[in-house]
Amino acid sequence: MKTSIWALALATLAATPALAEYPEKPIEIIVGYSAGGGTDVMARTVGKFLEEALGGASVVVKNEPGAGGQIGFTHVAAAKPDGYTLGTFNMPAALALTYDRAADYDAKSFTYLANFVEDPNTIVVSKSSGYDTLEALIEDSRANPGAVTMGLSSLGGNDHFAALMMAKSANSEFTLVPFKGAALARTAMIGGHVAAGTMALSQTVGFEDQLKVLAVLSDERSPFAPDVPTAKERGFDVEMSSLRGVVAPVGLEPAVADKLLSALAAVNANPEFQKMMAEQGNPMNYIAGADFAAIAETQSEVARTIWETTPWK
Amino acid sequence: MYSDLLHALPQVLGLTNFLAVTIGVIAGIVVGALPGLSATMAISVLVPFTFGLDPLVALGLMAGIYNGAMYGGAIPAVLLRIPGTPAAVATTFDGYPMAQQGQGGYALQVAVVSSSIGGIASAFALMLLAPPLSKVTLLFGPAEVFWIAVFGLCSIIFLLGGNVVKGLISACFGVFVSVIGSDPIFGNDRYTFGYLELLDGINIVILLVGLYALPPVIDLLEAPLKTENAASDNLGTEPIWRTLPRMMRFWKTWIRGSLIGIWIGILPGAGGSMAAFMSYNEARRASKTPDTWGKGEAEGVAASEVANNADTASALIPALTLGIPGTAVAAVMLGGLLIHGLQPGPMLFRDNPDVVFGFMWQFLFGAILLLFLGGSLATNSFAKLLKLPRPLLGSIIIVLMLIGVYSIHGRMFDVYLMLGFGAVGYLMDKLKFPLPPVVLGLILGAFAEENLRLALRIGRGDRSGLLANHTSQVLVAMTLAVVFGPGLKRRFWGNRNSGAQG
Numbered sequence: 001m002k003t004s005i006w007a008l009a010l011a012t013l014a015a016t017p018a019l020a021e022y023p024e025k026p027i028e029i030i031v032g033y034s035a036g037g038g039t040d041v042m043a044r045t046v047g048k049f050l051e052e053a054l055g056g057a058s059v060v061v062k063n064e065p066g067a068g069g070q071i072g073f074t075h076v077a078a079a080k081p082d083g084y085t086l087g088t089f090n091m092p093a094a095l096a097l098t099y100d101r102a103a104d105y106d107a108k109s110f111t112y113l114a115n116f117v118e119d120p121n122t123i124v125v126s127k128s129s130g131y132d133t134l135e136a137l138i139e140d141s142r143a144n145p146g147a148v149t150m151g152l153s154s155l156g157g158n159d160h161f162a163a164l165m166m167a168k169s170a171n172s173e174f175t176l177v178p179f180k181g182a183a184l185a186r187t188a189m190i191g192g193h194v195a196a197g198t199m200a201l202s203q204t205v206g207f208e209d210q211l212k213v214l215a216v217l218s219d220e221r222s223p224f225a226p227d228v229p230t231a232k233e234r235g236f237d238v239e240m241s242s243l244r245g246v247v248a249p250v251g252l253e254p255a256v257a258d259k260l261l262s263a264l265a266a267v268n269a270n271p272e273f274q275k276m277m278a279e280q281g282n283p284m285n286y287i288a289g290a291d292f293a294a295i296a297e298t299q300s301e302v303a304r305t306i307w308e309t310t311p312w313k
Numbered sequence: 314m315y316s317d318l319l320h321a322l323p324q325v326l327g328l329t330n331f332l333a334v335t336i337g338v339i340a341g342i343v344v345g346a347l348p349g350l351s352a353t354m355a356i357s358v359l360v361p362f363t364f365g366l367d368p369l370v371a372l373g374l375m376a377g378i379y380n381g382a383m384y385g386g387a388i389p390a391v392l393l394r395i396p397g398t399p400a401a402v403a404t405t406f407d408g409y410p411m412a413q414q415g416q417g418g419y420a421l422q423v424a425v426v427s428s429s430i431g432g433i434a435s436a437f438a439l440m441l442l443a444p445p446l447s448k449v450t451l452l453f454g455p456a457e458v459f460w461i462a463v464f465g466l467c468s469i470i471f472l473l474g475g476n477v478v479k480g481l482i483s484a485c486f487g488v489f490v491s492v493i494g495s496d497p498i499f500g501n502d503r504y505t506f507g508y509l510e511l512l513d514g515i516n517i518v519i520l521l522v523g524l525y526a527l528p529p530v531i532d533l534l535e536a537p538l539k540t541e542n543a544a545s546d547n548l549g550t551e552p553i554w555r556t557l558p559r560m561m562r563f564w565k566t567w568i569r570g571s572l573i574g575i576w577i578g579i580l581p582g583a584g585g586s587m588a589a590f591m592s593y594n595e596a597r598r599a600s601k602t603p604d605t606w607g608k609g610e611a612e613g614v615a616a617s618e619v620a621n622n623a624d625t626a627s628a629l630i631p632a633l634t635l636g637i638p639g640t641a642v643a644a645v646m647l648g649g650l651l652i653h654g655l656q657p658g659p660m661l662f663r664d665n666p667d668v669v670f671g672f673m674w675q676f677l678f679g680a681i682l683l684l685f686l687g688g689s690l691a692t693n694s695f696a697k698l699l700k701l702p703r704p705l706l707g708s709i710i711i712v713l714m715l716i717g718v719y720s721i722h723g724r725m726f727d728v729y730l731m732l733g734f735g736a737v738g739y740l741m742d743k744l745k746f747p748l749p750p751v752v753l754g755l756i757l758g759a760f761a762e763e764n765l766r767l768a769l770r771i772g773r774g775d776r777s778g779l780l781a782n783h784t785s786q787v788l789v790a791m792t793l794a795v796v797f798g799p800g801l802k803r804r805f806w807g808n809r810n811s812g813a814q815g
Contacts (some may be wrong), residue, residue: 009655036356036645036646037648061361066509146773149770176770177767183635187450192454203636222327280656281656313499
């Protein structure tokens with residue numbers, strides 16, 4: 001009895017330093033995109049509140065743009081799992097990259113900490129397009145396969161997957177036109193150069209006078225657009241969204257992981273943080289730890305299936 | 314809307330906000346003047362710090378930097394034939410010969426006055442015409458933008474220089490560089506040899522610094538003790554109130570250049586360098602003495618500098634109203650806006666008028682301040698650079714180039730790439746291959762390819778889609794006029810002359 005208490009005390013003593021000391025030096029959040037983009041702004045906002053939640057630690061955001069984020073994701077996957085290197089993680093893009101290109105990481109290379117943003121995809125048309133409902137658009141695309149042009153941001157991301165899944169579910173065909181970024185796709189749609197588009201819901205906010213969102217590709221209607229039906233309601237079982245969260249390399253020390261998880265939960269609970277994220281137009285969906293990992297697994301599977309059935313290069 | 318504009322004014326005139334613009338302009342001039350450092354970089358460095366700042370202070374800094382850097386790029390372009398920013402390439406054509414003739418001071422004054430005028434015109438376009446001009450942007454889909462790129466390539470054909478074959482080889486090299494990286498539609502790797510660093514293509518600054526800055530520096534170092542002719546050391550700076558009346562004859566060029574700059578600005582993707590090239594070309598064509606161009610014609614400096622600054626505020630029109638960042642700088646600025654909860658789009662003007670219109674005023678003040686800060690202060694201090702011993706000057710520039718290129722993505726790969734381009738540039742320089750077509754080929758090549766492929770995809774492979782609407786047809790007609798116009802004119806002109814003789 002006595003020895004076991006001692007053993008316990010010793011074990012606690014041995015374990016506490018690592019826990020108590022973390023973080024003893026600045027924590028880096030690697031962002032695979034340039035400063036000023038949506039993911040970068042999220043990382044900086046999270047970083048700012050994480051400093052508080054970790055009791056005055058220093059959190060530094062480091063941009064390592066390039067290769068559609070792959071350089072940054074690879075760096076995080078290969079880093080030492082000591083809790084001093086974290087990274088932003090974008091799904092499904094980060095996982096799609098592991099299929100359409102040689103990558104030095106996969107879905108199992110990370111410790112999934114917390115997802116903050118979930119931005120559902122939409123099927124959207126310009127107000128002047130004449131389409132009023134999802135059904136009308138689908139009908140046209142069935143009557144004349146490929147005649148409906150659909151603008152989206154680059155192939156191999158959530159927009160692309162959303163369009164493919166929509167086409168499959170509706171048994172129709174669109175001509176996909178991948179622009180450099182959703183804003184260009186949106187402009188081409190407003191200008192009437194493409195018939196329809198798919199983009200994240202947040203990309204349509206502020207363009208209510210120009211665009212008509214036909215459907216949201218999520219399980220439930222979004223609080224951002226309560227009047228817009230889900231595709232499911234209309235009989236198309238399609239769900240696709242863009243997720244943004246924070247990960248660490250696989251094999252993160254459990255004590256450090258716990259500390260980070262509780263700090264990130266505190267960040268999420270902070271009303272100031274929620275206010276700032278809302279101002280930046282982020283639909284929030286906080287998913288932490290094992291649940292986040294499970295979603296990554298599912299997303300990886302979705303990307304793999306799409307890549308195997310409809311490879312895009 | 315215009316009452317909102319006036320409503321935003323008092324805030325902007327507050328001390329801190331005004332100070333922010335002033336500091337921004339000075340910082341911009343310095344950054345622009347250092348080869349390798351660009352406005353994009355300065356603003357990206359700034360973005361993280363703006364978290365704690367009041368929105369207008371942050372935006373004022375950005376507006377100032379953008380305006381300042383566009384002029385700052387002209388300083389080394391004139392003094393050393395090294396464009397400080399991509400948009401200053403056209404400034405070297407006449408700026409450097411002027412400096413060699415002992416008119417460097419005057420060239421810089423022309424540059425600063427023209428920059429300021431371009432910036433003011435652009436700020437007014439942004440303040441008064443942003444919503445209607447954004448409708449013009451909507452007219453340009455992929456097919457139309459493709460024709461713009463073709464028009465740009467054709468109208469600037471004079472850049473090929475004396476030897477057309479060498480010029481074409483240079484242009485092809487530029488287009489080849491634009492092909493490196495993942496292709497714009499499917500993302501297939503092209504000439505990347507497995508390097509992830511090459512997937513996004515080659516950043517224009519890396520090419521520019523290698524090609525343009527390294528050869529002149531090597532020249533500087535090759536003959537460190539070479540006795541310079543007295544003229545080029547002497548800047549010949551006169552007080553600006555005495556030179557200003559001499560500049561008044563550029564008024565047509567200023568108006569033309571401003572319009573070109575504003576027009577290019579609202580078309581996303583082309584950027585300040587194309588504006589400067591086109592303005593230079595149009596001004597030269599309109600000139601009565603086209604032969605003096607490229608040999609130290611002050612109007613050439615005016616044409617280039619007015620247009621690259623006229624591109625600044627107008628590039629924010631599509632950025633603010635449609636969320637499309639026309640240039641790399643505009644993209645970073647959008648990020649700065651996002652941090653403060655300002656989401657681009659038509660609603661921005663309605664929801665946050667004070668900040669948005671304040672930002673526009675700051676652009677205007679930035680452009681005006683440029684005249685005062687860039688005029689005497691910057692011009693005089695930078696001009697002293699030339700008095701430095703050549704080996705010292707060369708070494709300083711090399712260090713700045715390395716730091717600048719490294720800091721774009723924070724990796725050595727880019728530095729090696731730049732040195733590689735430097736070697737190519739050195740050889741091209743010695744073999745008398747012109748450099749501007751390379752820059753243009755890189756910018757417009759990628760631009761043309763991407764939009765052509767998008768247009769063909771929209772038309773599902775049907776090429777007639779490229780000419781389907783009036784905007785495209787007008788652009789094609791303009792391109793044909795530019796290519797065949799001079800030939801036809803000469804022919805008819807020639808016929809009439811020979812007729813008169815006969």
